[in-house]
Amino acid sequence: MAESDENLGTLSSTLERLVSEVAGLRSELADLKRINTNVLQKHLVRKSTPKETHHIWWDRKKQKVNHEDVFSWPASNCSATPNDIFQNNTTILSHYQSVDWPYELGDIDDFDPTGKHKNTNNLYFLEPQYVFSEAWANCVSWIPQEVQCWLRERKMALVLWFPHEGFAYDQGFHQKGWLQQWHYQMRKHQMENAIVYFVFGDLQAEPNYQSWLRTRQGMERTSFEFQKVISYDFFHGSYWKEYAERTGVYVHRLQNPKYMHQNHYGGSDLTGGFTDHVIIPYEDFDSDILNHAPNAMIQDSFNRCKPDEVLVGIPTAQDKTKDLICLNARPRSHRATLVAELHRLGYDNNNSYISFLGREDMPEQFGHLVSSAEPLWKQQMFRGHDITQFTARKDNNFISFLSHDVQIEHVYKFWLERIQVIADRPTHEVHGDDRLITSSMYKDSFFSLVSETLFGDDKESLFITEKIFKAIAYRSPFMVVGSMGTLRHMRYLGYETFPMMFDESYDQEYDPKKRFSAIVRNLEEWRSHSLEEKRKRYNSAREVLKHNFEVFKSSRGRFEKETVGVLSQLSSHNVEIH
Numbered sequence: 001m002a003e004s005d006e007n008l009g010t011l012s013s014t015l016e017r018l019v020s021e022v023a024g025l026r027s028e029l030a031d032l033k034r035i036n037t038n039v040l041q042k043h044l045v046r047k048s049t050p051k052e053t054h055h056i057w058w059d060r061k062k063q064k065v066n067h068e069d070v071f072s073w074p075a076s077n078c079s080a081t082p083n084d085i086f087q088n089n090t091t092i093l094s095h096y097q098s099v100d101w102p103y104e105l106g107d108i109d110d111f112d113p114t115g116k117h118k119n120t121n122n123l124y125f126l127e128p129q130y131v132f133s134e135a136w137a138n139c140v141s142w143i144p145q146e147v148q149c150w151l152r153e154r155k156m157a158l159v160l161w162f163p164h165e166g167f168a169y170d171q172g173f174h175q176k177g178w179l180q181q182w183h184y185q186m187r188k189h190q191m192e193n194a195i196v197y198f199v200f201g202d203l204q205a206e207p208n209y210q211s212w213l214r215t216r217q218g219m220e221r222t223s224f225e226f227q228k229v230i231s232y233d234f235f236h237g238s239y240w241k242e243y244a245e246r247t248g249v250y251v252h253r254l255q256n257p258k259y260m261h262q263n264h265y266g267g268s269d270l271t272g273g274f275t276d277h278v279i280i281p282y283e284d285f286d287s288d289i290l291n292h293a294p295n296a297m298i299q300d301s302f303n304r305c306k307p308d309e310v311l312v313g314i315p316t317a318q319d320k321t322k323d324l325i326c327l328n329a330r331p332r333s334h335r336a337t338l339v340a341e342l343h344r345l346g347y348d349n350n351n352s353y354i355s356f357l358g359r360e361d362m363p364e365q366f367g368h369l370v371s372s373a374e375p376l377w378k379q380q381m382f383r384g385h386d387i388t389q390f391t392a393r394k395d396n397n398f399i400s401f402l403s404h405d406v407q408i409e410h411v412y413k414f415w416l417e418r419i420q421v422i423a424d425r426p427t428h429e430v431h432g433d434d435r436l437i438t439s440s441m442y443k444d445s446f447f448s449l450v451s452e453t454l455f456g457d458d459k460e461s462l463f464i465t466e467k468i469f470k471a472i473a474y475r476s477p478f479m480v481v482g483s484m485g486t487l488r489h490m491r492y493l494g495y496e497t498f499p500m501m502f503d504e505s506y507d508q509e510y511d512p513k514k515r516f517s518a519i520v521r522n523l524e525e526w527r528s529h530s531l532e533e534k535r536k537r538y539n540s541a542r543e544v545l546k547h548n549f550e551v552f553k554s555s556r557g558r559f560e561k562e563t564v565g566v567l568s569q570l571s572s573h574n575v576e577i578h
Contacts, residue, residue, distance in 0.1 A: 053102040054570065055122045056092065057156065059144060061107040074105065076127045078142040083135040087127040092161060099563050108147060113155040121571055122156040131178040132171070140185035148189060157195040159570060163232035166202035166463025167454060169212045179212065186224040197570055198226045203462040203489060205231040211460065232566050236493065237559020239466035240552060243473045246437075247310050311439040314475050314545050317535035323352045323526065325441050325476070326449040327423060329359040331377035333397035334455040334516075338481055339421055340414040341407065342449075345523050353441045355423035375419055387412050401456055401516035442474035446538050447501065449523075452482030456512035462489060472552045475545040477501055477538065481519055484510055493558070494551045500540040502526075 058074040076087040096103045108124075111117055124147055126139075143151075143158075150156040160182075170177035186192060202208060209229040326342065328335040339356045347354060358375045381398050382390060390396065390412050398415075399408045424438055442448070448471035454463045462483045468490070471478040477498045480486045487497045487507040497504055503525075506518035526534070 051101055051568075052121055052571070053104060054096070054567070055104050055106060055117060055120045057106050057108050057111055057122060057124050057147070058090075059108060059147075061105055077125060078139070081142045083133070083139075085128055085130065085133060085135055085139055087129055090125070090127060092125050092127065095563055096567065099560050099567070101564070101567050108144060111146075111150070111156075113150055113153070118155075122150075123159055123570060124151070124156050125159045125161050127161045128165075130165070131182075136172075136178060137181055137185070140182075140189050140191075148191065151194040151196075152191055154193070154195055157197065157227075157570070160196065160198045160226075163199055163201045163234035166200060166205075166458070166461050168458040168461055169208065171457065180216075183224050192224045194224075195227045196224075198229045199232050199566060200229065201232060201234055201463055203231050203233060203464065204460060205229050208460050228569055230566055230569055233464070233559075233562050235465045235469065237555050237562065239469040239473070240555045240559065242466070243469075246306050249305055306437075309437045309439050311443060311474050314542050314549075315443045317538045319443050320446050320535070320538060322441075322445045323347060323534075324447050324449045325353040325423075325445040326355070326451060327353070328356045328451050331356070331358045331375065332451075332453070332455075333377075333381075334401060334481060334512075335451045336377070336381065336415060337398055337401055337411055337516075338449075338451055340411040341402075341520060342523070343414055344407065344410045345520070346527055347523070349421075349423060353423045353445060354421055355425075356421040358420050378415065378419055381415060385416060397456070401513050403513060403517050437470065437474065439474060442471075442476045445476065446526075446534055447477040447479060447498070448474075450478050450480045450482065452480060452486070454483055455481055455516075458483065459510065459512065462486070464489060469552065472548045475549055477541050477545065479519065479522060480507070481516070484508065484515065495548050496544045498541050498544065500544075501537045 059077050060080070061074045074090055076090045078086045079088050093103070093105075095101075106117075111122070113122075124143075126143075128136075128139075140148075147156065151158055168177075169179040172178040172181075186194070186196070198205070198209075206229045209226065213225065324347065326338070326347075328339060335356060339354060342348075342352070342354055358377060381396075383393070387409070391399065391408055399411055402408050402411065424441065425436060450468050450471055452463070452467055453465050454461055462485055464482070464486060468478060468480060468482075468486070472495065479498075479502050485507060487504055490497060502522045503518070506515050506522070509515035509518055529537070
């Protein structure tokens with residue numbers, strides 16, 4: 001019996017040891033998988049995808065210096081026209097460089113459509129900044145005449161590159177919509193048969209385009225259609241790049257052996273290389289290296305790093321002294337409504353961090369408000385200071401999401417008395433750098449109330465910007481005042497959301513008014529919780545915050561794959577005619 005007990009004890013001990021070893025092996029495997037994810041993704045992206053050289057053509061690539069042609073970084077096409085619709089400096093090349101996609105730059109004066117460029121992939125890019133301007137009605141006419149001819153003959157393809165916006169196709173131009181205006185112009189210039197690609201930030205760009213086309217049945221339907229409409233999840237990877245650059249230090253591995261085997265931030269630089277450089281988080285960087293740095297880049301990178309934007313680890317519940325953080329720079333109607341509602345519910349800058357700066361629409365001079373003028377958004381909001389007129393207007397977007405008279409009356413009174421709300425930084429500072437972050441504000445706050453770019457007028461659009469990724473980068477739970485399906489898409493990307501803190505059914509509400517009401521109910525409920533309950537809910541989310549930050553750190557690999565997917569769809573030859 002004793003021998004049997006001894007054998008059982010030995011067996012039990014052996015099993016425990018095996019279980020422990022298996023657990024250890026699983027942990028090591030998970031670590032290896034995590035460490036090598038970016039490297040593997042980068043390899044697959046860079047090596048497995050066939051990359052056809054793109055010949056990119058510019059209006060003015062050459063400059064005359066001492067009577068000789070000098071090639072330079074080109075300005076955006078059509079940027080010399082008397083308007084601000086198109087970008088002044090191209091962003092295109094940075095996307096090509098980030099994934100090592102082969103390209104050649106050319107001046108349109110050197111284009112040879114019947115000779116050496118006859119069977120090459122020739123692309124002409126247009127990069128709008130915005131399209132809500134009367135000048136947009138003539139933008140196609142600014143394309144050089146010879147380029148228009150080549151486009152008609154399909155010797156060159158046009159790429160409308162607009163990944164940093166995602167608003168609805170029918171906005172602007174007196175209900176006709178900016179996209180309808182584009183289609184009209186293409187027909188006007190006899191370019192119905194041209195190969196034109198549209199790269200857009202709306203993650204539902206293609207199905208929304210097909211739906212938009214169907215609505216044109218029986219209307220002024222143009223015969224022009226885009227060859228392809230391509231969604232580009234632009235801000236996911238681009239904000240990772242910004243965050244890493246602002247909170248880390250570039251180090252060259254070979255020149256700094258201490259960091260040879262470090263794998264911080266994916267183990268690569270952000271300029272398209274593989275493993276020559278590594279970005280070291282500020283808190284892990286040995287500043288002694290600055291005293292004997294082998295190159296100046298480290299010193300420059302260290303000087304660019306912003307220590308007040310660094311957040312170390314996952315904040316504890318005891319760190320929390322504020323309910324929420326809700327920062328709004330550009331004036332949008334749903335943001336003005338949201339800030340007023342927060343005030344009505346009892347949120348202010350005593351218990352939260354809330355701002356509404358009216359950026360780019362605020363009367364300022366030398367960094368100070370000009371008291372004699374009101375910002376344009378407020379003029380549009382009131383059009384006179386009579387509440388009867390305010391509530392009666394059918395086009396009043398500032399109250400279109402509200403369900404009750406008490407809410408509408410509060411919005412009116414709140415903004416009648418002020419033109420902005422400041423949490424920490426004045427408008428002119430944010431206007432100079434709209435990525436400014438005070439990390440302590442995120443550390444202090446239980447959650448982020450993210451007011452996205454789009455909310456109500458763009459019911460079909462799904463547009464996600466850097467705003468939600470700021471919350472992830474700074475390890476903050478979030479609720480989103482944005483497009484329907486935003487949380488669903490975040491889960492698709494591998495992130496987790498926060499049903500342990502909020503009722504997230506608002507994410508599936510198609511009607512903006514119902515979605516806004518559901519968000520308000522969440523905010524009301526949160527205010528009603530005791531401090532103990534708030535801490536309990538936050539603590540239940542801390543593992544999610546850790547997980548999300550790890551996913552965020554690997555977003556470069558996904559972004560590279562996304563970029564390759566976009567560029568691979570651009571081809572100016574062997575395209576079937578509709």
